[in-house]
Amino acid sequence: MVTKQFSGSSEDADLRRADSLAREIFSDVANKWALLIIESLGERTLRFSELRNEVEGVSHKMLAQNLRMLERNGLVERTVHPVVPPRVEYTLTEPGQALRVTIDGLCDWTHRYLGHIETSRHRFDA
Amino acid sequence: MVTKQFSGSSEDADLRRADSLAREIFSDVANKWALLIIESLGERTLRFSELRNEVEGVSHKMLAQNLRMLERNGLVERTVHPVVPPRVEYTLTEPGQALRVTIDGLCDWTHRYLGHIETSRHRFDA
DNA sequence: CTGGATCCTGCCCGATACTG
DNA sequence: CAGTATCGGGCAGGATCCAG
Numbered sequence: 001m002v003t004k005q006f007s008g009s010s011e012d013a014d015l016r017r018a019d020s021l022a023r024e025i026f027s028d029v030a031n032k033w034a035l036l037i038i039e040s041l042g043e044r045t046l047r048f049s050e051l052r053n054e055v056e057g058v059s060h061k062m063l064a065q066n067l068r069m070l071e072r073n074g075l076v077e078r079t080v081h082p083v084v085p086p087r088v089e090y091t092l093t094e095p096g097q098a099l100r101v102t103i104d105g106l107c108d109w110t111h112r113y114l115g116h117i118e119t120s121r122h123r124f125d126a
Numbered sequence: 127m128v129t130k131q132f133s134g135s136s137e138d139a140d141l142r143r144a145d146s147l148a149r150e151i152f153s154d155v156a157n158k159w160a161l162l163i164i165e166s167l168g169e170r171t172l173r174f175s176e177l178r179n180e181v182e183g184v185s186h187k188m189l190a191q192n193l194r195m196l197e198r199n200g201l202v203e204r205t206v207h208p209v210v211p212p213r214v215e216y217t218l219t220e221p222g223q224a225l226r227v228t229i230d231g232l233c234d235w236t237h238r239y240l241g242h243i244e245t246s247r248h249r250f251d252a
Numbered sequence: 253c254t255g256g257a258t259c260c261t262g263c264c265c266g267a268t269a270c271t272g
Numbered sequence: 273c274a275g276t277a278t279c280g281g282g283c284a285g286g287a288t289c290c291a292g
Contacts, residue, residue: 022236025243029232032156048254056149059286064255074246085253086292095239102235105228106155110148113221117151120200174274185266190275211273212272 028073029099033058033066038092038100039107041076045091075099154199155225159184159192164218164226165233167202171217201225 028034033055040046040054052063067090070076075096081087092100154160159181166172166180178189193216196202201222207213218226 018240021240021244025236025240026161026232027158029236030156030158030161032153035152035156060255061285061287065285068255072247072250073243074250080254084292086255088254095242098239099232099235102228102231105231106152106225109225109228110151110155113224114144114147114151116221117199118147121198124198124200186275187265187267191265194275206274210272212275214274 025073028069031066033062034070035103035106037063037066037070038075038096039103041090041092041096042100043092043097045089048088048090051090070096151199154195157192159188160196161229161232163189163192163196164201164222165229167216167218167222168226169218169223171215174214174216177216196222 036055036058037051040051046054048063048067051067052058052060055063067076067078071078074093076090077093079089079091081089162181162184163177166177172180174189174193177193178184178186181189193202193204197204200219202216203219205215205217207215
């Protein structure tokens with residue numbers, strides 16, 4: 001075994017670690033529910049139950065799971081009001097807002113090419 | 127049973143159909159492999175086996191599956207050269223290129239906030 | 253109302269083998 | 273080389289129940 005690192009230097013290791021982290025984040029973010037949640041939040045502050053209504057078709061479990069994930073990554077901020085019944089509010093952080101901008105781009109793209117895609121599908125299915 | 131439509135007019139039906147189509151497209155596109163494939167393609171033209179090497183970690187099956195899906199939606203163009211062994215090349219269409227631009231934004235975002243996210247995770251995990 | 257924990261089902265996806 | 277079909281294990285995700 002070698003004491004020194006392989007191809008050389010800890011910079012390579014750092015780069016590899018950053019890459020794997022980027023991949024991880026990419027996997028977290030590139031999922032339907034996360035994107036829809038962020039898009040629904042926009043610049044508003046919403047409660048859990050409100051989000052449940054906003055994000056069409058999301059289950060209780062998926063919403064909770066993704067919100068925790070987004071909170072962990074620092075994309076949403078979770079504030080608990082010590083009242084009964086409990087009131088918990090979610091809002092996008094600055095990184096979250098930045099991400100939302102790119103998601104807006106994705107939505108724009110979807111609507112712009114809706115027609116192209118529909119006809120392309122029809123042709124393909126024949 | 128009613129002969130007339132519910133809330134009225136076929137425009138509502140059109141809107142609902144467009145929405146469901148948009149959701150469908152969103153689900154197709156908001157998936158890790160599709161995004162990575164599009165990003166890898168960029169403005170190049172690549173063969174199946176080349177894509178297999180480019181997109182780190184993708185399986186034969188997932189690559190074929192996603193390529194068919196992208197082709198169906200008209201985001202990639204598939205050209206078969208009638209030689210042996212067969213040579214099949216993939217390239218982004220104009221809608222595909224447009225989508226790639228927004229994905230680039232996503233990648234930029236990822237790298238810009240890599241640090242934020244890492245520290246946020248660390249704090250959260252405590 | 254928020255959000256865990258648990259069970260259970262269906263499907264995703266990897267491995268493999270087979271055609272052109 | 274490119275692509276499809278099949279099988280099987282594992283995990284995603286819905287339903288439900290409970291706790292604070």
